[in-house]
Amino acid sequence: MQDYNTIIGAIQMRLNKCPTRSVMDRFRIGSSTLNLIMSRYKALELTIDELEAMSPKEVENLFYPQKNLQRKEVPLPDFQYYYDRIHAPNSRVNISFCWLDYKEKNPDGYEKSQFYEYYQRFVQENYGGTKISMAVNRKPGEKMYIDWVGDQPGLLTDVTTGEIMRVHIFATTLGVSSMIYAEAFPNEKLPCFIEGCVHAVSFYGAVAKHFVPDNLKTAVTKHTKDDLVL
Template identity: 30%
Template sequence: MRRVREMLRLRLDAELSVQEVARRTGVARSTLREMLQRFAASGLPWPLPLALTDKGLELRLYGETGTKQGFRRRAEPDWAALNRELKKKHVTLQILWDEYIEAHPDGYRYSRFCELYRSWEACLPVTMRQTHLGGDKLFVDYAGDTVPVIIDRRSDKTQPAHIFVAVLGASSLTFAYATWSEKLPDWIDGHVQAFAFFGGAPRLLVPDNPKVAIIKACLYDPQVGRAYGELAAHYDTAVLPARPRHPRDKAKVEAAVRIAERWLLGKLRHRRFYSLAEVNAALGDLLVWLNEQQVRRYQRRTRRQLFEEIDAPRLKPLPNEPYALAEWRVRKVGLDYHVDVDGHFYSVPYRHAREKVEVRLTARGVEIFLRGERIAVHLRGSGDGKHTTLSEHMPASHRRYSDWTIERILAEARACGPSVALLCQVILEHRPHPEQGFRTTMGIVRLAKVYGVARLEAACERALLVSARSYGAVKSILDNRLDGQPVRRRDGEAGGAVAHPNIRGSTYYH
């Protein structure tokens, strides 16, 4: 339009001839005459208004570009609706054009359809081009599609395996790993496996805002879950979640998820898997193939080559041991200074009874904290309802009682005499559980302090003869001074066999 303005100035202001204007501007005389006719027909004044732009001048002189006289406009698609459809999973422009041409057979051809869509898309709000530094960010997410795994060969019952995806920002080296769920243990395990795959840790982790990782999604101050924060600290990295409802913040992993679904899961769609290990073995083979493919926008270099050049030298070294998942629970200490965790009871120092504590659980250990201070450590037990008690956690009176064992009780009884030892042994053997006889035998042994060893020995001898096996019976013998009296035998006990028609005798069953 600058040349049009110059031609108008030379013709209308300088009043040069058409031939001279054409010579000075380098256009054909026929083109100049056509432009002057269009200007006369447009009704525009000369000089042109200052507010008239080149775009407006072109519109007044030549109308809309790309149209011809007698041109029949084709059915125009709803570009906004197509744009929304493209955001859905597995939808492409080819699919949308197929649907459009089916509804409008005389519509635009595919190339023109794509060209018009790109022109409309160019008017949308611009997006910021992200530049990723080597070893800087690792983007993580779960794929929407799952892999069915047969868990019962007889009934062909299946369970879906979820695909954890991680991709480095600079090289786009992609990692995929199958887990049974998207819960915290599997989420943490996916990260541990990803760090091992890359051979190092990035400076930042960029997840979405899943509940297992982010307690509170916030643009300014997101709250990271405790276990996820410990994972990041273990690998000397940090968590920078994407903004809520802004998937473009993690566009790298969104693209990697699409690639994983199309190039990995698509190739596995006809295979049958019977375990999670089989799925991960198949994914591992495909990942080698995927990361060795040449990428056009990377000057036909592979993701693996870019990783070795850009990311690998800048990743942080891994710690000596991989991170072990720790779950946190809030519990209240019972009156017996034990904490119930998954059906097993762990002791804490007795002075903390009734306190509210935090329990840190790993696969092998249990740590108990009170206001940030660790007060107890135990090996993790099974949920069998049993107790794990450390003697240093018990008060002195309980510790003395807990020190009593079967061996110690029998040793104390033997020190009082053979009858005392025999009676205690009989009591312990005839109880369903030996622990149920602890108090009885301890009480009998302690009677020696009150009545003396000799009297207790005699009383236990008498108790054995009369088949008395309780603490009360022995104490009653001592209180009534029966320990010094001979045992009165029942009739027939000391003599020969009793003759009676209801008594069969020892030879009856021969």
């Protein structure tokens, strides 16, 4: 099952005539998954605007109906029980152990991939998701994070030829306030990078103690587990 962003994003890219390989690389999906999404999109006979007007859960259920996943002759596992075991204090139980426990009690029950799929749905619907992140302590004004946005949209028009040109989006954000500065450039070369940093500092009205670039070629010369050269 793919999430809302993957479903909508893949459809939009294919409608915009993006190559299949680009879509697969962008969302890290295989050709069979992409073909499934597009075939179900055509079968639904809905426009992309109509899909975007729906809630994420409605779209996901349209493309991956619950009835297609569930085997009626096999009862669903007690996911609340397994969730409580996984999250109990000092618990060493994980989802793999839960599946083994379930299969021991239900030899003809769901296989691992189906069990995981249902568990993820249960957590998403009842607890908002399975992703866990750790809070990071930040100091005001200490760091400005810098990166080039992955997508390169066609935003500029050549007034002479009418050609649509792609732009490279330079983006920065401050660690505490999450204030963002973004600017479009014709390329990602060093002069544009430096100009973007200067404009960002001017926009913020202050200079952060540290500039923290992501692993972008403009700012990082070498990055290995043992060495980092900016």
